[in-house]
Amino acid sequence: MQVKRNTILTIVSSVVLVALLYWLSFHKSGNGMLISILQKSAILALVAVSMNLLNGFTGLFSLGQAGFMSIGAYTTAILLIPVKNLDGVYYMNGVSPAIRGFKIMVANSPAWFQSLFPFIALLLGALFAALLAALVGIAVLRLKSDYLAIATLGLSEIVRAIFSAPELDQVTNGSYGLNKIPTFPAMFGGLVPSLVTPFVIVALCVAFMMFLIKSSYGRAFKAIREDEIAAEAMGINLFKHEEMSFVVSSFFSALAGGLLAMYMRSIEAKTFSISLTYDILLIVVIGGIGSVTGSILSAFLVTASKEWWLRFFDQPLNLFGWQVPLFRTGFRMIIFSILLMVVVLVYRRGLMGSNEFSWDRLFAFFGKKRKAEGGAK
Numbered sequence: 001m002q003v004k005r006n007t008i009l010t011i012v013s014s015v016v017l018v019a020l021l022y023w024l025s026f027h028k029s030g031n032g033m034l035i036s037i038l039q040k041s042a043i044l045a046l047v048a049v050s051m052n053l054l055n056g057f058t059g060l061f062s063l064g065q066a067g068f069m070s071i072g073a074y075t076t077a078i079l080l081i082p083v084k085n086l087d088g089v090y091y092m093n094g095v096s097p098a099i100r101g102f103k104i105m106v107a108n109s110p111a112w113f114q115s116l117f118p119f120i121a122l123l124l125g126a127l128f129a130a131l132l133a134a135l136v137g138i139a140v141l142r143l144k145s146d147y148l149a150i151a152t153l154g155l156s157e158i159v160r161a162i163f164s165a166p167e168l169d170q171v172t173n174g175s176y177g178l179n180k181i182p183t184f185p186a187m188f189g190g191l192v193p194s195l196v197t198p199f200v201i202v203a204l205c206v207a208f209m210m211f212l213i214k215s216s217y218g219r220a221f222k223a224i225r226e227d228e229i230a231a232e233a234m235g236i237n238l239f240k241h242e243e244m245s246f247v248v249s250s251f252f253s254a255l256a257g258g259l260l261a262m263y264m265r266s267i268e269a270k271t272f273s274i275s276l277t278y279d280i281l282l283i284v285v286i287g288g289i290g291s292v293t294g295s296i297l298s299a300f301l302v303t304a305s306k307e308w309w310l311r312f313f314d315q316p317l318n319l320f321g322w323q324v325p326l327f328r329t330g331f332r333m334i335i336f337s338i339l340l341m342v343v344v345l346v347y348r349r350g351l352m353g354s355n356e357f358s359w360d361r362l363f364a365f366f367g368k369k370r371k372a373e374g375g376a377k
Helices: 002-026 032-057 065-080 083-089 097-107 111-140 145-163 166-172 197-214 216-226 228-233 238-264 274-287 292-309 331-346 359-376
Strands: none
Touching: 002 032, 002 359, 032 065, 032 197, 032 216, 032 238, 032 274, 032 292, 065 111, 065 145, 065 166, 065 238, 065 274, 083 097, 097 111, 111 145, 111 238, 145 166, 145 274, 197 216, 197 238, 197 292, 216 228, 216 238, 228 238, 274 292, 274 331, 292 331
């Protein structure tokens, strides 16, 4: 009976979510902020889950997600900027002849290829990052704990510095960044509107990582996390599985970076600074290290809190002619930090801990709360 109830609730909630997204697709006017928050949250949820795969499920403390996101973002942006906009984007130093020639070739390709090219660009950016991760992993995965974190954080900064280097101005446009990036295309012949596209891509990517975690490889990841010596004694190849986790995490981080470039429509190197990595780590910790659904829930809550719900703290407030102190630009982040401290103190292992969302656990939580309130009376 409970299984049937849970299945019905899952189907109903999924239908409601899809219906909301389709409704927003046809009612964008007046809902711009909500649409923006949802899209950004979905993208950050993907990179948070990919970071959790590495940190929470494999036990490798890596802080290089922003670097791999920048690889995916720049690769996708460079490939997608239309040939007619090249001179406007690369107005300072000009564009590489190779890039212009490639874009002319894409522009003259069949219509079906052009419709698929945004997804090909996303995939190429992710594959490029995965290849770099496979090469770098050979060296950095020999390190453990804080040393691995420092090495990957340094790698992220090196990648960011390379993208802003003057020597690559004709490719990355240096410190001027890239703009006029096309936004999300529709999928399946228009059946999936452009607004819904990033959610479909993120859902497919998260589903793949969840299947990976539940597979024999995922069990090996968890064994390495718990005890590397015991895992190796059981016959688990440590380097093979750590390298796989590192490459898969980097692949999906870069894919999220490509989606972020299409969401923002313009990018520059400073977009992928250390603070972005810290924001992603914050989402993972608040959601629960070792919980996929916790990372997803936390991504939406943290993004909505920072970008929307707490915005009124940045505006001056007058009550009966009295100017309320502290209500000014920047006060929102103080309130946000206080709320984070409260959440961490109350939920020491994050909102979900290492558990995944389940309807049974949700009903049990409210059932206990109702009993406690009844006992108090």
